[in-house]
Amino acid sequence: MSPCEQALVTSTAADALPDGTPQLRYYMTLRSVPLAWIDVAAQCSDRFAEGTLRNAQTKQALATLAGKFGQSAPEVTAARLDGVTSLDIQTSALDAMAVAEDRAGFAMEVLAAQGKTAGATLRLGDMHKTASQQLVSLAEKGASSTSSTSSASSTSSTGQSHADPRQKVYAVDALLANPVTIPDKASGLTVPTAAAIEMDCARTEIAAVADTESKPDADTLMILSALAAKHAYTAMQLGYPATDAALFE
Numbered sequence: 001m002s003p004c005e006q007a008l009v010t011s012t013a014a015d016a017l018p019d020g021t022p023q024l025r026y027y028m029t030l031r032s033v034p035l036a037w038i039d040v041a042a043q044c045s046d047r048f049a050e051g052t053l054r055n056a057q058t059k060q061a062l063a064t065l066a067g068k069f070g071q072s073a074p075e076v077t078a079a080r081l082d083g084v085t086s087l088d089i090q091t092s093a094l095d096a097m098a099v100a101e102d103r104a105g106f107a108m109e110v111l112a113a114q115g116k117t118a119g120a121t122l123r124l125g126d127m128h129k130t131a132s133q134q135l136v137s138l139a140e141k142g143a144s145s146t147s148s149t150s151s152a153s154s155t156s157s158t159g160q161s162h163a164d165p166r167q168k169v170y171a172v173d174a175l176l177a178n179p180v181t182i183p184d185k186a187s188g189l190t191v192p193t194a195a196a197i198e199m200d201c202a203r204t205e206i207a208a209v210a211d212t213e214s215k216p217d218a219d220t221l222m223i224l225s226a227l228a229a230k231h232a233y234t235a236m237q238l239g240y241p242a243t244d245a246a247l248f249e
Contacts, residue, residue, distance in 0.1 A: 003218075004047075007039035011054065027065045033058045034074070041225035042218040049206045052225045053247045056202075056232035060242040076237055078127055079230035081134040084223060086141060089209065089216040094139035095165040096208035097224070101132035102166040104201040104231075110172050111193065116179035119194035119238040128201070131227070136164055187246040191239060198235035202228045 001009070014030040034055045041051025063073035087094065105128030111120035143162035174182065175193060182193045186203055205228040209221070216224075236242045 002043075004040070004044040007036050007043050007051075010036035011040050011051075023065070024069060027062070027069060027071075030058065030062055030065070034062070038222055038225050038229065042221035045215070046210075048210045048221060048225060050248070052202070052206055052229045053232055055225070055229040056236060057242050057247060059229075059233045060236040063237070074233070076234050077230060079227055079234070080127060080131045081138070081223065081227065084134070084138065087138050087216070087223065088220045089142075089224070090212050090214065091139045091143050091162065093208040093212050094135050094142065097205045097227075098132045098135035098139065099165050099167070100201045100204035100208070101128045101135060102168065103170045104197050105129040105132060106168070106170050107172055107175055107197050108194070111175060111179060111197075114176070114179060117175075117193050118180070119192065120197075124194075124234075132166060136166065184240075184246075187241070187249075189241060189246055191241070195235040195238035195240035198231045198238060199240050202231035202235065205231070 011033055013036075014026055014033055017026055017029060037051045037055040037058060039051070040054070041048045044051065059074040065071075066073045105125045108120050108125035108128060109122060111117040112122045112125060140162040175197070179193055181190050182196050183189070184191045184196050184199065186199070191199075205224065209216070209224050209228075215221075232240075240246070
C-alpha cells in the first residue's frame, strides 16, 4: 500500500469495527487514529483539510470517552513551532499563517483584558503571538534562501528583505459586541467566542497550506497540519461543535 492508503486504513480503523464492539475496545482503537489523520493530511493529495480537522475531531471524541475508562483526555498542547528551523512551502502561505496567528493573539489579549469571554486568556494570546513570530522568521529564512539561490551566479545581491505581514492591531468590534457567543462564519452556528477565534485561525491556516501552487513536502505538511489541528482541538475544548456538519459542510 502507498503511504496515503496506509494512513487511511489506520485513520478509519475504529469506524471499521463491527457493530456491537465493546466500547473499551473502540476507545483503545481510536487512540491511534489522531496521528493517522495527520499522516492523511501529509500523504494524501487534496486531503490536508480533512486530515487536519479529523485529527482534532478524533481527539475530542477521545476526550469524551476517556473519563468513562479512567483515562486522561488528549492534552491541549501549545500550538507553536518550537525547534522547527525550515519549512518547504511558499513564503506567501507562511505569511498568511503568521497573520492568522497574530490576529488571534490580538483578539485573545483584548478579550482577556475585558474579562467577559470564557477561555480567552493572556496565555493563549501569547502562544499565538509566539507562533506568529516563528512563522515570520521561517518565511524570512525561506525568502532569504530563495534570493540567495536565484543570485548565486551574481557577484553581488540586492538583498531584498522579507516584509513582515503582521498588522499588530486588528478590528475586534464584532468580538467586543459578542464576548460570550458569536455567529461562526464557516458553519453558520452560534458558538463560544473564544472557540470561534481558535477555529478561524485553524481554518485560515488550513486554507493557506491547501491553496499553495506547489505541494510542500510531507514533513512540512505534517508540521503545519499539527499546528492547525491544535487550534481546532482547542476550539472544540472551548465549545466549538465537533460534528461533521459544523466542520465540513
